Amino acid sequence: MTPAARLSAAIEILADVAARRRPVSDALKDWGLAHRFAGSGDRAAIAGLIYDTLRRRASAAHVMGSEEPRALVLGMLVLMRGLDAAAIGLLADGGRFAPAPLTADEQARLAAPDLAGAPPFVRGDYPQWLHASLRHVFGEDAVAEGQALAARAPLDLRVNTLKGDPEAARAALAHLHPGPGRFSPLALRIVLDAEGKAPPVTSEPAFLKGEVEVQDEGSQLAAIIAQPLPGTQVLDLCAGAGGKTLEFAALMDNKGQLYAHDSDIRRLKPMHERLARAGVRNVQVRSPRGAEDVLADLEGHMDLVLVDAPCTGTGTWRRNPDAKWRVRPGALAQRVAEQAKILEDAARYVRPGGRLAYVTCSLLDEENGAQVRALLAKREAFHAVPPAETVLALGSRGQALREAALVTREGLLMTPRRTGTDGFFVSVMKRAG
Structure with a gap:
């Protein structure tokens, strides 16, 4: 044509x-x-x-x-x-x-x-009804943040340390000219061509062998900040297709026990093949079974519970621009209600002294800080761990991430404009021992 x-x-x-x-x-x-x-x-x-x-x-x-x-x-x-x-x-x-x-x-x-006389939501290319929410988070930078969200996203890969190391993976994909991630030590970034066409990475031998996975650097960072430690008991409560489950397993070096669950069994379907390809051995998938509580035995025993919450996905607009114009106020209200329920449920699995990590790919305070504040008000045994501490999981790169991201008392917010990643909010809460 x-x-x-x-x-x-x-x-x-x-x-x-x-x-x-x-x-x-x-x-x-x-x-x-x-x-x-x-x-x-x-x-x-x-x-x-x-x-x-x-x-x-x-x-x-x-x-x-x-x-x-x-x-x-x-x-x-x-x-x-x-x-x-x-x-x-x-x-x-x-x-x-x-x-x-x-x-x-x-x-x-x-x-x-x-565009000089255009309203902010026009210059920022986002729905008018979301302007107040974005301005609440970003102030005068709302337009600039929106413009960054209207750009194309690069293709990010995560190196699976159960199968190899970043230098070897980079060499195997040299013909695609990957560069290193800015903050994640596991990230490789491929810049797309002028038309935004991504190379067929899923056909590459490195992918087929489980040496790399497609995963935005922001998502990788969220998992690292949650800090799943080798030998511990970890629950990924909203595991979906298993992106962060796979990374958790690698960060845990296949040691300890990792439980993966999702309320919708259909979302778990791709996980089994992905686990096998990645060489993961410490994951137990707990699929829902009607009204049965398949996680009852985990209550009060988990060192770490991850809630990668369902959300409006405002942080992923670069990859899903169609979703930007399809989201409606009713969908936001529904997600906020779901998130509150999931967080309240997740807290019961955390052992004394354990941690609860809350992650969204949203930029909205309604889905991020407000949810954390609400949980902490109801669960006095929990407190938010300052981002200055959580970023230490990244070693020397942690301080650079903290300086680039938007930091609040509740957590850390990454955005395309600030960190070059998709939009991700990460909060880590600890239960008193």
Whole structure:
């Protein structure tokens, strides 16, 4: 497909998403099935156009004076990809499979894109209803934080120390030009190409052998800060597909006992294969069984309980720009209620002197600090461990992370703007002995 034809396809798919109000991934899949002549490169390029458009949807609509799919894509090309009006006109020339020629109004707007008078939520490319929450956390930096969230994310890998070491993994993937992580000693970072296309890492021998896993550096740091120690008893209460379970096992050097649980058995399905590939031997998966309490025997016995809580995912907007515009106030309220219940439940598994680590991929205080404050008010035996202490788990890199991140009494918040990672909040609480 030509670049112009890819542009037309992106506009068509975005129109389908708007008309049917469904996830972009579903629309892309259906389009690919109906257009089998499009190769993998074409599909990746079209997806890149769509996701870049969603990253800059608010600002593109402001520049173009319209929220129509065509206007959003054209606005993205000038704001996100740096094309000028002439270059865009060559793509939208009305030729075969190309978008219709630019109108005089479109040419004028693309020639002088102006966001100077736009509201903060437009300049920051985030939903208007979330502005108050983001401003509460970031103050005048809310726009800058939003703009960082509207950029593309790199591809981060975690080296599995049960199978190898960072230098060996980096050598095995040298053809992908990975660099080291900024804060995590386990991280390798691959910068994506100009269109945001990621290399097929899951087909690499290093991945197939379990030597590396795909995991954002912020997620890696959250697990390290939680500090699962070798030989201890650890519960990953919201384990999902097992990303942090795998890292915990490696940090524990397969020593001690690690329990993995999730309230939804479907989310646990990929874990078993991942555990085997990673060479993990100290994990016991506790799948839910109806009304039975499968964790009853763990109550009051855990050295560490991790709550990687379900949340709005505002910290992952770089990777999931579709979710940015689909989240609603009702979803936030639902997540906050779920988090409070999970945290209260998690506290009962912590032994005297043990720790409770609370992690979200959210930037909102409602899901982060407020949840910690509420639990501490109800559970007087617990207190928040100061981030100045928790970052010591990172050794010499800990102080640098503390200086870069946003630190509060409840915990530490990483963001794309501050730490170059996805947005992650980490709080560690300790129960009195």
